[in-house]
Amino acid sequence: MPVRLKRKKDNVNTSSNGILDVAIIGAGLTGMYALHKLREEGHAVRVFDRADGVGGTWWWNRYPGARVDSPGAPFYCYTFSEDLVAEWEWLETQPDQPAILSYLNHVADRFDLRRDIQLATSITDAAYEEDSGLWVLATSKGEEVRARYLISAVGTLSDAYKPAFDGLASFRGEVYHTGHWPQDHDVDFTGKRVGIIGTGSSGVQLIPIIAESAAALTVFQRTPQYVLPARNRPLAEELKTLAKENWPELRERAVATGRPLPKAQELAVEASQEERNAVYEQAWLTGGMSLRDCYGDHMSDPEANELVAEFVRKKIREAITDPDVAEQLLPYYIFGAKRLILGTGYYEAFNRDNVSIVDVKKAPIVCITDSGVETSDGFYELDVLILATGYDAITGGLTSLNPRGRDGVRLRDVWSKGVQSYLGLAVSGFPNMFIMHGPQTPAVKYPMHLGAELQGDWIAGIIRHAKNGGFDTVEAQAAMQPAWGKEVAAIADRSLYSKAESWYMGSNIPGKPRQFMVHLDGPGYHRRIHEVAESGYEGFEFSKADVAAESDAYAAAVLS
Ligand code: NA7
Numbered sequence: 001m002p003v004r005l006k007r008k009k010d011n012v013n014t015s016s017n018g019i020l021d022v023a024i025i026g027a028g029l030t031g032m033y034a035l036h037k038l039r040e041e042g043h044a045v046r047v048f049d050r051a052d053g054v055g056g057t058w059w060w061n062r063y064p065g066a067r068v069d070s071p072g073a074p075f076y077c078y079t080f081s082e083d084l085v086a087e088w089e090w091l092e093t094q095p096d097q098p099a100i101l102s103y104l105n106h107v108a109d110r111f112d113l114r115r116d117i118q119l120a121t122s123i124t125d126a127a128y129e130e131d132s133g134l135w136v137l138a139t140s141k142g143e144e145v146r147a148r149y150l151i152s153a154v155g156t157l158s159d160a161y162k163p164a165f166d167g168l169a170s171f172r173g174e175v176y177h178t179g180h181w182p183q184d185h186d187v188d189f190t191g192k193r194v195g196i197i198g199t200g201s202s203g204v205q206l207i208p209i210i211a212e213s214a215a216a217l218t219v220f221q222r223t224p225q226y227v228l229p230a231r232n233r234p235l236a237e238e239l240k241t242l243a244k245e246n247w248p249e250l251r252e253r254a255v256a257t258g259r260p261l262p263k264a265q266e267l268a269v270e271a272s273q274e275e276r277n278a279v280y281e282q283a284w285l286t287g288g289m290s291l292r293d294c295y296g297d298h299m300s301d302p303e304a305n306e307l308v309a310e311f312v313r314k315k316i317r318e319a320i321t322d323p324d325v326a327e328q329l330l331p332y333y334i335f336g337a338k339r340l341i342l343g344t345g346y347y348e349a350f351n352r353d354n355v356s357i358v359d360v361k362k363a364p365i366v367c368i369t370d371s372g373v374e375t376s377d378g379f380y381e382l383d384v385l386i387l388a389t390g391y392d393a394i395t396g397g398l399t400s401l402n403p404r405g406r407d408g409v410r411l412r413d414v415w416s417k418g419v420q421s422y423l424g425l426a427v428s429g430f431p432n433m434f435i436m437h438g439p440q441t442p443a444v445k446y447p448m449h450l451g452a453e454l455q456g457d458w459i460a461g462i463i464r465h466a467k468n469g470g471f472d473t474v475e476a477q478a479a480m481q482p483a484w485g486k487e488v489a490a491i492a493d494r495s496l497y498s499k500a501e502s503w504y505m506g507s508n509i510p511g512k513p514r515q516f517m518v519h520l521d522g523p524g525y526h527r528r529i530h531e532v533a534e535s536g537y538e539g540f541e542f543s544k545a546d547v548a549a550e551s552d553a554y555a556a557a558v559l560s
């Protein structure tokens with residue numbers, strides 16, 4: 001029988017030398033929920049985050065204009081506590097970054113999370129110690145932390161991607177990445193010549209704001225986007241009341257269908273042109289993701305997809321006065337296959353005299369010099385250069401840590417030809433490590449907080465199962481991984497999401513294996529992991545650690 005280590009209560013979570021039950025990397029919305037849940041289960045838990053505050057991506061993305069660009073309030077929030085829902089007032093339909101960050105800070109206080117969150121601390125190494133069955137972590141503060149379980153809650157969009165442009169370091173002006181926006185001062189664009197590379201969500205949100213004060217703004221665009229009007233506005237009282245009064249039912253529907261409110265069942269291809277146009281116009285006026293969601297076949301039937309895509313192109317042509325500029329902004333790939341973007345005044349910004357667009361697909365960026373950007377057909381002198389170039393999405397946060405599993409094998413090597421996992425939650429060879437919102441899960445295609453809660457509950461369940469059985473080690477069986485990979489790929493192949501270059505596929509990062517990384521059936525995914533739990537965790541191996549080694553490790557840690 002393994003010896004349960006006795007710990008002095010006050011030693012747990014305060015000393016970096018104590019053995020934790022669970023170490024969590026990341027104090028964003030997933031890590032905060034995992035902390036709450038696992039602590040409720042009686043575990044000694046500590047969260048580490050490199051930032052100076054909680055909030056994960058909402059801590060870092062402080063660029064002007066950053067706001068929720070998925071279905072927003074009152075549903076972009078934690079769902080597990082009716083009291084929390086009742087007491088929090090959302091003011092706008094698409095809350096901005098300060099509003100989301102203040103909500104997450106409220107959650108940290110409300111559930112007394114801060115005492116177990118260690119900020120301004122990067123985890124610089126994570127290695128599984130075979131003999132003891134513990135994870136040994138090194139921190140940027142020079143500490144060594146030992147934990148039975150390791151949870152990666154590093155976020156899907158946390159590893160900022162800076163393309164390796166020749167000469168970038170030589171640029172003498174200001175350089176910012178949207179994902180690492182300055183925390184300590186506002187960036188003033190007044191009267192400056194600003195260049196921005198990238199027109200994903202971050203670029204699209206930022207561009208109209210810079211345009212208002214910059215002397216000149218040059219937008220370096222590689223791929224045009226489908227930008228839908230966000231139409232952020234005060235949140236209607238009726239919707240606030242509906243949400244607060246019906247939360248359990250709405251939550252239940254969101255678990256079952258991925259949406260708290262019913263989804264349109266009508267098909268675009270079956271509607272008459274007149275009907276369809278009326279529906280599209282109304283959805284365009286309503287804003288948010290209404291246009292995508294106004295028919296049920298946009299993301300499954302190429303014909304329906306082209307109908308809605310052409311409607312957006314028509315709107316872009318109408319919004320932009322110069323037809324040549326409009327032409328450059330027209331997207332011709334599957335609508336929604338790259339993440340749809342919600343913008344405010346984006347297309348209109350290109351009607352301003354101080355805004356110009358440069359197509360870097362036609363004339364690629366050759367280098368950055370000390371004074372600007374050189375493309376194959378021109379030079380653009382700049383005072384400020386903004387990289388809105390996105391993230392090594394979904395896997396980058398974890399592969400940049402590159403944990404070492406059994407036999408010192410590195411995760412990056414295991415995933416060098418593509419992600420392998422079981423349920424997207426665990427990787428064979430990496431016992432006692434769980435991944436939240438990682439690859440091969442619905443992370444970015446399911447209500448974020450709800451997905452974090454369901455995964456957090458599942459992880460708490462498997463840890464409880466191991467503990468009750470007297471097991472120290474839980475590991476995904478290698479044989480389960482290929483089938484899981486096929487299951488995720490088959491769902492992607494049936495949809496239109498996998499039919500374009502996007503960060504869902506890893507195609508934004510040179511050299512990254514192309515593989516559709518998102519499980520597209522959120523409700524099905526959560527039913528599936530629930531069934532695995534019900535079966536007694538089929539596909540996982542539970543074992544006991546070497547007790548002597550564990551005791552030695554504990555003694556060494558306590559004595560050091
Ligand atoms: P995204 O959506 O990944 O957008 C990155 C943008 O940067 C996109 O337009 C890219 O063009 C462009 N990019 C990337 N590398 C280059 C190079 N080398 N040259 C030119 N252009 C480049 O990141 P965001 O931060 O905007 O948004 C990420 C998510 O965060 C978003 O979905 C929201 O949820 C919030 P490409 O399209 O790849 O041709």
